Amino acid sequence: MQVLLFVALFLVVTSKAADLTCPTGPISSKTPTGAFPATGISVFPANYNCSIEFDIPDGQVVEFVVETNVIPGSGDSLLIRDAVSTFYEMNSSVSLFYAPANNAKLYITTKTATSYFYFNWKYLDVTNYKRIQNPTGTILPMNLTQGSYYQFTSAKSRVAFHTGNLKNNLDLGLSQILVYDGEDLKAKYIGTLFQFLQTKTLSASTGNSLVLVNYYGTESWSYGIANDYSAVFSYDSYGFSILSKDIDYSEAFSVTDRFESAVTFYCIDSDETYITDLTMANRNNGGQAVRFKPRTPTEVYTNLLVYNTGDRIAQSLPQQIMTNIFTVTMYQCDLRLGFVSGPLFLWTTAAPGRQGMIYSPSNWNPTLPITPQYFTNITTKENAKFVFNIPFVLVKPGEKIRVEIGNPDGRKVFVEFNTTSIDTGTKAAYGTYMATTFTGTHSMGNSSFKMSFSVEGSVSVPTASPLVTTTKSSEGVFNCSVFLLLLVKLIV
Numbered sequence: 072m073q074v075l076l077f078v079a080l081f082l083v084v085t086s087k088a089a090d091l092t093c094p095t096g097p098i099s100s101k102t103p104t105g106a107f108p109a110t111g112i113s114v115f116p117a118n119y120n121c122s123i124e125f126d127i128p129d130g131q132v133v134e135f136v137v138e139t140n141v142i143p144g145s146g147d148s149l150l151i152r153d154a155v156s157t158f159y160e161m162n163s164s165v166s167l168f169y170a171p172a173n174n175a176k177l178y179i180t181t182k183t184a185t186s187y188f189y190f191n192w193k194y195l196d197v198t199n200y201k202r203i204q205n206p207t208g209t210i211l212p213m214n215l216t217q218g219s220y221y222q223f224t225s226a227k228s229r230v231a232f233h234t235g236n237l238k239n240n241l242d243l244g245l246s247q248i249l250v251y252d253g254e255d256l257k258a259k260y261i262g263t264l265f266q267f268l269q270t271k272t273l274s275a276s277t278g279n280s281l282v283l284v285n286y287y288g289t290e291s292w293s294y295g296i297a298n299d300y301s302a303v304f305s306y307d308s309y310g311f312s313i314l315s316k317d318i319d320y321s322e323a324f325s326v327t328d329r330f331e332s333a334v335t336f337y338c339i340d341s342d343e344t345y346i347t348d349l350t351m352a353n354r355n356n357g358g359q360a361v362r363f364k365p366r367t368p369t370e371v372y373t374n375l376l377v378y379n380t381g382d383r384i385a386q387s388l389p390q391q392i393m394t395n396i397f398t399v400t401m402y403q404c405d406l407r408l409g410f411v412s413g414p415l416f417l418w419t420t421a422a423p424g425r426q427g428m429i430y431s432p433s434n435w436n437p438t439l440p441i442t443p444q445y446f447t448n449i450t451t452k453e454n455a456k457f458v459f460n461i462p463f464v465l466v467k468p469g470e471k472i473r474v475e476i477g478n479p480d481g482r483k484v485f486v487e488f489n490t491t492s493i494d495t496g497t498k499a500a501y502g503t504y505m506a507t508t509f510t511g512t513h514s515m516g517n518s519s520f521k522m523s524f525s526v527e528g529s530v531s532v533p534t535a536s537p538l539v540t541t542t543k544s545s546e547g548v549f550n551c552s553v554f555l556l557l558l559v560k561l562i563v
Contacts, residue, residue, distance in 0.1 A: 104191070105191065108188075113188065116184050119179065119181040125175045134169055135169075136190060136192075137165070137167075137190040139164070147180065147181045148178070152176045169286040198255070200220045201216075203219050205297060206223075207226075208297070210367070212293075213234060213242070228279065229299075229300035230300060231309075233296050234295045235294055236293040237313050239312075244289055246263045246265040247263070248291065249264070249284050295311075298369045302369045306332050310334045314338040316340050316413030326401045335367050335399075343393050345391055347417075350406065362376065375434060376392075391418055393436070430522075443512065446508050449506075449524070458527060462521050463494075465520070466489060467518055471510055473507070474487075476501070476505050478504075
């Protein structure tokens with residue numbers, strides 16, 4: 072049966088006498104379209120060798136459509152070499168390939184007389200593609216729109232580019248995204264994004280712009296990040312990782328003594344993530360540290376969370392991070408790091424010994440002009456002493472922060488600030504919950520707060536004892552028009 076099918080196919084593809092003479096001289100854009108063999112699909116004789124060269128002007132690509140029945144390992148092949156001398160083997164029934172400037176070469180080689188070949192070409196002008204401009208610090212999915220090119224520009228230095236995906240493995244879709252070292256599609260082609268990311272040195276442009284384009288329109292499951300090269304080159308290593316509320320994250324890192332590494336994390340479906348594991352081995356090398364700050368390395372912001380060896384890190388977890396983009400730097404440490412994204416019930420439960428930090432969403436999202444209001448309620452099973460300190464709170468008129476400590480039976484004490492205040496002092500009260508509400512919704516410079524807290528064991532005290540505070544009641548210290556500190560009862 073297979074023999075009959077091959078005979079039938081042979082009769083079809085050889086119904087016309089094919090001219091298999093190998094073209095001489097390079098083909099140029101003066102011949103914008105063409106085919107080989109000109110008469111259509113043909114079976115090639117054994118021991119055939121032919122190479123066809125294409126000169127490709129800047130701003131153009133050559134589209135090849137290849138048809139063949141080559142069986143890998145048969146000794147027959149059709150290869151395309153691109154402008155950076157990478158070879159691609161065409162061995163499916165129909166293959167599509169885009170060759171960028173400035174040249175390409177196609178090779179047909181046979182050992183048998185059983186393979187058929189045919190390809191056509193078309194020169195395409197891509198200078199009219201739509202430009203999508205992005206500054207460094209941009210994160211975007213790698214499903215690039217066909218007919219557009221993505222330009223990344225740095226105002227400070229070269230452009231570094233990295234990718235990550237939830238599967239944490241190689242994404243072959245990146246092999247169909249092409250990289251140009253410059254401002255547009257007339258710039259120098261330097262390889263596919265897959266190749267670009269495999270370079271031993273940090274993947275970066277030579278100038279202050281980098282361009283990505285996908286002529287194929289194929290999909291990718293990865294996300295990409297562009298950074299100023301000057302912001303990441305000093306790290307021993309830099310990476311980009313993707314988080315999702317459906318997948319818990321856990322990874323081990325090892326950073327050489329006297330060096331620092333960094334990873335930027337991007338959560339695709341939640342604006343809150345929780346640190347659930349942060350374990351550092353004491354290497355006795357003068358100290359290790361792990362630091363968390365908003366956004367990307369390109370955007371220079373202050374560290375909001377800092378952990379050192381010797382800290383009571385286990386008592387500080389889980390720790391809330393109210394953003395979908397943050398960067399972790401690791402200094403000369405062996406580290407195990409774990410995250411859970413999305414609402415986490417464990418954050419709201421506490422026992423004596425628990426401690427942590429609370430930052431407003433605007434602190435974690437400093438580039439947003441508007442941020443959501445904030446609420447969290449941390450509870451204990453038994454009566455406990457909640458201790459908190461608010462080093463600063465910035466509010467606009469009509470906004471406030473309220474910290475309330477109480478019991479389910481309604482007994483409570485609370486403190487409110489409705490104007491900008493600093494150095495508010497340490498306060499403490501007894502209860503089974505501590506609820507924090509912040510109504511500020513403006514940008515970080517206008518509406519934000521920082522708060523530390525800890526939970527201590529309950530002690531028996533008289534019910535009339537006041538809420539413990541180190542706060543001075545001076546209006547000059549607080550800079551607030553309304554400061555409510557209700558000392559009704561110390562809840563026990």
